[in-house]
Amino acid sequence: MVTYWCNAKCAFCYVYSAPDRGGKMSPADAVAFWRGLQQHAAGESRTMKIHLAGGEPFGDWPQLLSIVRAAHEAGLPPLEKIETNAFWASDENLVRARLEQLDAFGMNMLHISADAYHQEFIPLDRVVRLLSMARRVLGGRRVRVRWWDTLLRPVDVRGRAVHEKQSIFALATAKHADRIAGRAADRLAPLLPRYPAEHFRNRRCESEILQSRHVHVDAFGNVFPGVCAGIILGNLHEQPADVLWERLSRAWPSNPVLEAVVRGGSYALMQRAIEVGYIPRVDGYASKCHLCSDARQFLFEAGIWPHAIGPADCYANARDHSETAAWREAIERRRVSLPVIQ
Ligand code: SF4
Structure with a gap:
């Protein structure tokens, strides 16, 4: 990247x-x-x-x-x-x-x-x-x-008007399963069926984190698992790739984010976030990655585990929050959104 x-x-x-x-x-x-x-x-x-x-x-x-x-x-x-x-x-x-x-x-x-x-x-x-x-x-x-x-x-x-875009995106996201993380969590999740956090209990992420054959490296040297941008595995400015992977394979349990998502998925990460003040969304989550993304956004803003959660470009800023609020308001006005499935 x-x-x-x-x-x-x-x-x-x-x-x-x-x-x-x-x-x-x-x-x-x-x-x-x-x-x-x-x-x-x-x-x-x-x-x-x-x-x-x-x-x-x-x-x-x-x-x-x-x-x-x-x-x-x-x-x-x-x-x-x-x-x-x-x-x-x-x-x-x-x-x-x-x-x-x-x-x-x-x-x-x-x-x-x-x-x-x-x-x-x-x-x-x-x-x-x-x-x-x-x-x-x-x-x-x-x-x-x-x-x-x-x-x-x-x-x-x-x-197009906002409600027309929302209808088009609702069809598009239902057709091509996209990653519901980052901005997609703000914009597309409200257009998808959503579930309480409990629905994602024990959806572990071992394969995505520890067995991924695909990683992203960003402009700052951060290395992310292929589908989890914003979860930092290490930094190539701090250690060469072979050292990074060797340490990761041995010491991943000492990284609190990796430990949570590998052993218990985003539900476990959410529980860690609740301990420091995160409040689960009453409107639910579209996927385990949406839950992960939302919990990480909270942890990022709280400055918790900055070595494992970042950089800022993977998370919403004040402008993104206000655009998301307007987007959600338009959804609620037009009732494009689907109810939470219990
Ligand atoms: S829930 Fe989080 S850690 Fe698991 S695959 Fe999705 S983004 Fe990655």
């Missing part, structure tokens, strides 16, 4: 990427992290694949190009893919030039995000332009769109 900055503020974002969020991974850091991960993987006789994402990695094109070039020149294993929302694809020549450079530096695949949430901010013609040029420059097998049905049945969400 080379940055948390994004031109958009998608309702399904599992962190809080937005135009007012930041972080910037330097090419030197990217190469150091990449090399460390590669050495760790090689030590375990595994291969490693790198994806560059954000936020929106094309928000700072010189930075992105410098990272890809530096990794190529350092002889690191090829870049499997870069993910983008296509916001920058305003001109064919610009698109061609950028794709040709990325291709020359070893990018294998371009992954284009296209869905109702992104299309609230990005005109679909930019997605179509990028897709068509990527097919020409890279070949069709090296381009992916998530989700193709967005192109087959386009929905222009921009300029």
